[in-house]
Amino acid sequence: NDEHNNGWVLVFQDITARKQEFNIVMEAKATLEESEIKYRQLFESSSDGIFLQDATGIFIDCNENGARLFGLSKTELIGRSPADLSPERQSDGRLSIEVAGEKFAAVLNGIPQRFELNTLRADGVLFDAVVILNRIEMRGSYYVHVVARDITERKLAEKKLRQQKHFSDDIIESLPGIFYMLNSKMQFVRANRQFIKVSGYSKDELDNKTALDFFEGNDRNLIVQKIQKVFETGDAWAEADFIIRSGQKIPYYFTGHRTNIDNQHYLIGLGIDITERKVAEQALRESEERW
Secondary structure (H helix, E strand, O other): OHHHOOOOOOOOOOOHHHHHHHHHHHHHHHHHHHHHHHHHHHHHHOOOEEEEEOOOOOEEEEOHHHHHHOOOOHHHHOOOOHHHHOOOEOOOOOEHHHHHHHHHHHHHOOOOEEEEEEEEOOOOOEEEEEEEEEEEEEOOEEEEEEEEEEOHHHHHHHHHHHHHHHHHHHHHHHOOOEEEEEOOOOEEEEEOHHHHHHHOOOHHHHOOOEHHHHOOHHHHHHHHHHHHHHHHHOEEEEEEEEEOOOOOEEEEEEEEEEEEEOOEEEEEEEEEEOHHHHHHHHHHHHHHHHO
16 A cells, blocks of 8 residues: 555765865855954054045045044044145145045056155144055955055154255355365265365266375375374374366365264365465575575
8 A cells, every 4th residue: 555655765965065165165254354353453553544545535444543643533534535634735836636636546547656745634733744555456346545654753854954964065165275075995075165176176076086196295195194093093184285187286284083974984174275374484484594
């Protein structure tokens, strides 16, 4: 009787490949989540301001230091554009919106950008920043990853150095004699305009000369000794004939002082034309000989 012929039908299917595929997906998901956690940790712990812009230039994310850079909270900064955080014009006179647009267009085309920008804090205070832009792709769309750092102190230090250099240049050029700076090989590191004028050699020509090229005979030996003394003891002076390009010999009084720049010793000094003194001394000797 068919009613009493009950039984089981067992179907077996190998799901090893499916389990392997499932495991791979889960591992990839775990790796992705771990990467996202690490990125977020780096994002938030960076001492620089880090921002994320969408393809229209609007800030959609930033770290705490990024918001703090502009004197804002994260919620206050998100939704703004670079134009909202810049003065109308940059220090070179260009419109800030024009500069930002140019850089943004370039990075969206895959060209990384690094530049300096005048930016504006929420309280209206200007500051200088170095900005780095890179294009990234997420979920099929392009975004711009921004790193910004306040370099105001560095810019102020550079300005101060330029002012100091300008001041020292003015002093050197106003000296009454020829100024020179030599390295330990007796090569010229620097000379003032008066040195160029008196010697008859250009600055480029001086680059291929040493101090000894302007002396001969006993004077040359004396200058070698005096230069060595400066590097050994700190100071020295000498009187010698300074031979200029035309071959003329001009009596000079030379000074030398050792200075240290970036752990390197240099000789700086001044040469004074003593022709009038020598002529007077010679006249005096001749007068004494006559009497």
